[in-house]
Amino acid sequence: MRADPTKYYPLIPVYVAYLAMFLIGSNMTGMWQLMAMLAFYCALGQAFNIFLGMTGYVDFGYVAFLGVGTYGMALGITKLAHVEELGIGIIIIGLALAVVMATLLSLAVGAVALRLRGAYFAIATIGVNEGFRYFIEGAKIWNGSEGMIFTAELNQIFGRETASALSTFWADVLVLIIAAAAAFVTLYYMKSKIGYALTALREDEDAAKVMGIHVTKYKIIAFITSAVFAGLLGASAWALKTPYVFPPEVFEIHYTVEAIIIVLLGGAGTLLGPLVGGLIYGLSKYYLSIVLPGFQLLIFAPIIILIIVFFPEGIVGMLKNRVKGTALEQYVL
Amino acid sequence: MILEQLIGNLIQGLVLGAIYGMATMGLSLIFGVLRVVNVGHGAFIMVGAFIAWWLFSALGVIPILAIPVALVIGLALGFIFYYSVLRRLIKAPELASLLATFSIGVLLEETAKLIFGSEFRGYNWAVGKITLPMTVLPMTKLYACLGSVLIAVLLYIWFNKTRAGTAMRSVVEDSEGAKVCGVNVEGVYAMSFALGIGLTVVSGVLLTMFIPVGINPYMGGPYTLKAFVIAVLGGLASPYGAFFGGLVFGLIENGSYTLFAFLPGVEPFALTRFFSCMMLLVILLIRPTGLLRAK
Numbered sequence: 001m002r003a004d005p006t007k008y009y010p011l012i013p014v015y016v017a018y019l020a021m022f023l024i025g026s027n028m029t030g031m032w033q034l035m036a037m038l039a040f041y042c043a044l045g046q047a048f049n050i051f052l053g054m055t056g057y058v059d060f061g062y063v064a065f066l067g068v069g070t071y072g073m074a075l076g077i078t079k080l081a082h083v084e085e086l087g088i089g090i091i092i093i094g095l096a097l098a099v100v101m102a103t104l105l106s107l108a109v110g111a112v113a114l115r116l117r118g119a120y121f122a123i124a125t126i127g128v129n130e131g132f133r134y135f136i137e138g139a140k141i142w143n144g145s146e147g148m149i150f151t152a153e154l155n156q157i158f159g160r161e162t163a164s165a166l167s168t169f170w171a172d173v174l175v176l177i178i179a180a181a182a183a184f185v186t187l188y189y190m191k192s193k194i195g196y197a198l199t200a201l202r203e204d205e206d207a208a209k210v211m212g213i214h215v216t217k218y219k220i221i222a223f224i225t226s227a228v229f230a231g232l233l234g235a236s237a238w239a240l241k242t243p244y245v246f247p248p249e250v251f252e253i254h255y256t257v258e259a260i261i262i263v264l265l266g267g268a269g270t271l272l273g274p275l276v277g278g279l280i281y282g283l284s285k286y287y288l289s290i291v292l293p294g295f296q297l298l299i300f301a302p303i304i305i306l307i308i309v310f311f312p313e314g315i316v317g318m319l320k321n322r323v324k325g326t327a328l329e330q331y332v333l
Numbered sequence: 334m335i336l337e338q339l340i341g342n343l344i345q346g347l348v349l350g351a352i353y354g355m356a357t358m359g360l361s362l363i364f365g366v367l368r369v370v371n372v373g374h375g376a377f378i379m380v381g382a383f384i385a386w387w388l389f390s391a392l393g394v395i396p397i398l399a400i401p402v403a404l405v406i407g408l409a410l411g412f413i414f415y416y417s418v419l420r421r422l423i424k425a426p427e428l429a430s431l432l433a434t435f436s437i438g439v440l441l442e443e444t445a446k447l448i449f450g451s452e453f454r455g456y457n458w459a460v461g462k463i464t465l466p467m468t469v470l471p472m473t474k475l476y477a478c479l480g481s482v483l484i485a486v487l488l489y490i491w492f493n494k495t496r497a498g499t500a501m502r503s504v505v506e507d508s509e510g511a512k513v514c515g516v517n518v519e520g521v522y523a524m525s526f527a528l529g530i531g532l533t534v535v536s537g538v539l540l541t542m543f544i545p546v547g548i549n550p551y552m553g554g555p556y557t558l559k560a561f562v563i564a565v566l567g568g569l570a571s572p573y574g575a576f577f578g579g580l581v582f583g584l585i586e587n588g589s590y591t592l593f594a595f596l597p598g599v600e601p602f603a604l605t606r607f608f609s610c611m612m613l614l615v616i617l618l619i620r621p622t623g624l625l626r627a628k
Binding site: 261 | 364368369370372421422425426427428429431432433435436439440446447554558561562565593598600601602603605610611613614617618
């Protein structure tokens with residue numbers, strides 16, 4: 001295949017934004033926490049968009065993949081803490097475990113739920129998420145509802161100072177890297193056969209099938225890719241940043257809904273959308289929690305309803321139509 | 334001993350199941366007619382629970398008399414949300430209506446929190462109890478059960494004997510065909526949504542008669558999930574299916590809880606919920622039309 005650099009131009013604004021977030025956070029005092037939060041929401045949107053945006057399927061149980069990713073890192077650290085020569089390698093192992101567990105769960109869920117469509121799929125995924133949480137609590141695996149706390153293990157492996165730097169700095173850097181990687185994969189899929197197949201099936205699954213597209217295969221590809229990024233995100237933004245894991249927290253459906261809002265606000269199925277959505281959502285949540293603490297959801301709910309009713313394409317969706325035919329066209333996707 | 338406990342709990346399960354069924358009919362009605370899954374379902378149950386609690390503790394109105402109040406408020410909420418939001422989303426992709434109904438649920442929860450605060454509340458309506466062979470049943474639970482059955486019967490009559498009910502059934506069968514035959518489909522959509530919400534709010538009142546504690550703005554979540562399982566048991570689009578699904582679910586829930594409690598080293602409460610989630614998936618896969626209906 002002939003390499004075409006213009007293909008990757010749309011990544012420029014995305015990466016400029018992530019770099020700016022890193023520079024603002026690391027150079028301006030007091031901004032790192034905010035940037036870290038924004039990075040998390042952007043990464044969440046970017047990862048979820050690969051499935052939700054590209055296929056049009058609504059996965060209400062998406063947070064389960066972040067949950068198992070968190071467990072992957074937690075298990076890696078607690079089970080291997082006594083092996084002294086691992087050092088930083090334990091983080092790599094934790095991330096690998098997160099990927100493996102997210103892949104396995106997404107394969108299992110995909111095999112069951114992706115046979116269903118529309119509302120049935122959405123209901124099934126809620127069932128999977130809740131079911132998995134109650135399985136952990138009910139059968140008391142991985143400490144059941146007591147969860148796992150591994151601050152002590154982290155301190156023991158890395159020493160107090162490095163462990164603290166890990167949770168306040170490196171975990172967030174990892175989130176930014178995940179966001180950037182997810183953006184790259186999104187664009188790669190968009191420009192390849194996978195993207196075309198997914199667009200076809202999003203518009204009309206039956207027609208796509210008749211055209212000879214192996215819809216199940218492409219749905220599974222998008223589902224697993226999206227789940228793997230979610231697992232990595234759980235392992236870094238949750239497990240490393242706050243070294244504990246409790247089932248009710250990591251399977252909280254509100255994170256799924258936040259992810260849906262971000263994707264929809266920015267524009268489902270676009271590359272830039274999750275970034276824009278994540279920034280707007282994160283910033284407004286942050287400032288609302290300062291100005292009107294406790295009222296964020298009360299204000300968000302009607303806004304979301306308004307967006308769904310009046311701007312179903314999202315911000316980037318509208319922007320894309322605006323810049324059509326101008327020089328900006330190849331940067332906005 | 335196990336058997337006695339099991340039978341006692343199954344009787345309780347059947348009574349609770351009638352309320353579960355009633356609490357799911359609204360969800361199934363709305364899905365059957367509008368093809369919209371009301372993800373904010375539990376929040377409307379919460380509204381009913383607060384109506385019952387407030388009328389009883391502030392005005393001394395007994396919960397049975399709260400039912401008509403809840404119905405009127407529920408119908409009003411239904412019409413408001415239909416005309417302001419859902420009317421525009423009927424033809425939109427699933428994502429839109431799912432997220433819209435979820436947001437409506439959040440809106441109701443947060444409004445309730447603003448008015449009532451987020452602590453748990455309850456009330457005590459003491460009207461005695463009756464002793465059955467294996468178990469003791471408070472009269473309030475019996476009233477709630479009878480109320481559910483009565484409402485289900487009334488709904489059945491309304492569906493089958495009135496013009497409006499017939500129009501609704503025709504839209505469920507084939508909305509295009511109904512339109513061709515001169516049915517005001519738009520009106521049927523509005524009425525079905527309002528009626529579905531009204532039923533759900535009423536079920537919140539009945540539910541507090543069964544479990545008069547734990548009333549709180551966020552109480553609806555678990556009921557949303559249970560309603561999904563029940564609705565799927567009954568075929569998702571059929572209100573009567575939902576009612577019988579509720580009875581079955583009440584029996585299975587209480588039965589499996591009793592049995593799980595005998596397993597060592599597990600949490601029976603969480604495991605029961607896990608079991609119902611698995612049930613949901615299995616039924617969705619093997620019989621998406623529901624257990625009770627022939628294919």
